[in-house]
Amino acid sequence: MRSLPRSLDPLPDETITGFVLRLAHRLGTTPAEILLRTGLAPGGSPGLPTRLPLSFQYHLDDAHLTVFARATLLMPAEVADMLLAPLGQRYGPLNPAFTPRNTPARMIYDNPWVLTRSTRYCPPCLTGNGTLIQDRHGGPWQRLWRLPMIFLCVRHQRLLAHQCPGCGAFAQSPHAGSAIARLSDDALNPWQCRSAEARSAPAEHPAHACGADLTRESAPAGELDSATMAALVQVQRHLAGLLAEGGPESTTSAGAPVPVAHYFADLRATVAMIFRSWPEARPYAGTSFLAAALDAEHASRTAQAQPLLNTAGKKKSSKPYTAPPSDSLVTGAVLQIATRLLRAADPCEARESMAPLVHKLRDADRALSIYLCRAAWISTPMRTAVGDC
Numbered sequence: 001m002r003s004l005p006r007s008l009d010p011l012p013d014e015t016i017t018g019f020v021l022r023l024a025h026r027l028g029t030t031p032a033e034i035l036l037r038t039g040l041a042p043g044g045s046p047g048l049p050t051r052l053p054l055s056f057q058y059h060l061d062d063a064h065l066t067v068f069a070r071a072t073l074l075m076p077a078e079v080a081d082m083l084l085a086p087l088g089q090r091y092g093p094l095n096p097a098f099t100p101r102n103t104p105a106r107m108i109y110d111n112p113w114v115l116t117r118s119t120r121y122c123p124p125c126l127t128g129n130g131t132l133i134q135d136r137h138g139g140p141w142q143r144l145w146r147l148p149m150i151f152l153c154v155r156h157q158r159l160l161a162h163q164c165p166g167c168g169a170f171a172q173s174p175h176a177g178s179a180i181a182r183l184s185d186d187a188l189n190p191w192q193c194r195s196a197e198a199r200s201a202p203a204e205h206p207a208h209a210c211g212a213d214l215t216r217e218s219a220p221a222g223e224l225d226s227a228t229m230a231a232l233v234q235v236q237r238h239l240a241g242l243l244a245e246g247g248p249e250s251t252t253s254a255g256a257p258v259p260v261a262h263y264f265a266d267l268r269a270t271v272a273m274i275f276r277s278w279p280e281a282r283p284y285a286g287t288s289f290l291a292a293a294l295d296a297e298h299a300s301r302t303a304q305a306q307p308l309l310n311t312a313g314k315k316k317s318s319k320p321y322t323a324p325p326s327d328s329l330v331t332g333a334v335l336q337i338a339t340r341l342l343r344a345a346d347p348c349e350a351r352e353s354m355a356p357l358v359h360k361l362r363d364a365d366r367a368l369s370i371y372l373c374r375a376a377w378i379s380t381p382m383r384t385a386v387g388d389c
């Protein structure tokens with residue numbers, strides 16, 4: 001594999017898919033050509049690749065990583081920093097201790113706590129920071145936007161978007177199992193929507209790309225009141241600070257110090273407890289606006305769970321309660337309560353504030369309560385707080 005004639009420096013916190021899009025744009029070629037020339041084409045089939053496996057966003061084996069680094073004139077460590085797997089050191093839902101999986105690549109399967117089939121994004125961040133290189137090829141598609149616990153851009157003080165303003169598709173959603181849609185399209189900028197245009201085109205003509213400019217998304221409808229925005233910014237600042245490279249090693253969860261990854265595992269379980277036992281945690285909502293957003297979300301989750309209650313076979317009726325919300329506002333609302341519940345001064349206080357949720361959950365969904373309290377799912381202090389369920 002020969003090196004490319006030119007490459008790019010990765011931008012801070014850039015994903016590998018974002019890097020490939022910018023590089024293709026810089027070299028005036030297609031993402032498929034970049035994948036072929038950097039060794040990311042799935043082996044075996046001749047010619048240009050038609051897909052980039054979803055797992056390549058998360059993890060590359062040594063062979064792929066070395067070849068990609070050499071071809072793009074980067075250090076292997078720089079390439080590793082574009083993958084999602086290293087985030088698991090701080091983020092429990094991507095940490096093998098709290099999300100046990102057989103192989104690294106399996107971590108992203110059936111794991112709603114990492115976004116590999118879409119991403120959130122901040123339009124102003126995607127526009128770039130005004131440097132020449134970002135003016136030309138856009139700002140980074142950020143790795144942290146792939147973590148559902150990131151819902152707001154602290155820098156621009158705005159909730160993250162997750163849908164294309166033109167066609168409504170989830171941003172960067174895959175096509176035919178490829179992490180980058182329209183691999184052989186060289187007409188799109190990295191910040192344009194790559195989803196297929198609404199199906200008006202006859203089947204024999206492949207639909208055009210939507211192509212909407214994702215940096216132009218107008219402000220979300222309905223401004224947030226300032227108290228709500230302040231509450232959400234505070235929560236996001238706290239969580240982003242813990243996830244940042246070089247951030248603190250440990251933090252408090254359920255009234256005792258734990259490594260940061262354990263705390264994020266506890267947040268994931270607390271979110272499920274909040275939704276399944278709603279409205280028990282309602283008094284903890286920071287503003288009435290946030291409480292109302294969660295009322296609506298709970299109603300919609302209950303409606304999803306209802307038809308599953310009486311189905312035969314493996315019980316799946318708790319699933320609608322355990323996934324993170326797609327919407328940034330609702331995510332912020334539930335995390336505001338979850339962080340508040342876990343912020344107890346000591347284990348005793350943690351136990352007290354969790355008790356109403358624990359009791360209601362145990363009565364409503366015994367299987368889920370056992371599932372959430374496994375040692376391989378939450379920290380030791382949280383297990384103490386929720387009792388031996």
Ligand SMILES: [Zn+2]
Nearest residue numbers: 122125153156
């Ligand atoms: Zn931003």
Ligand SMILES: [Zn+2]
Nearest residue numbers: 164167193210
């Ligand atoms: Zn679109």
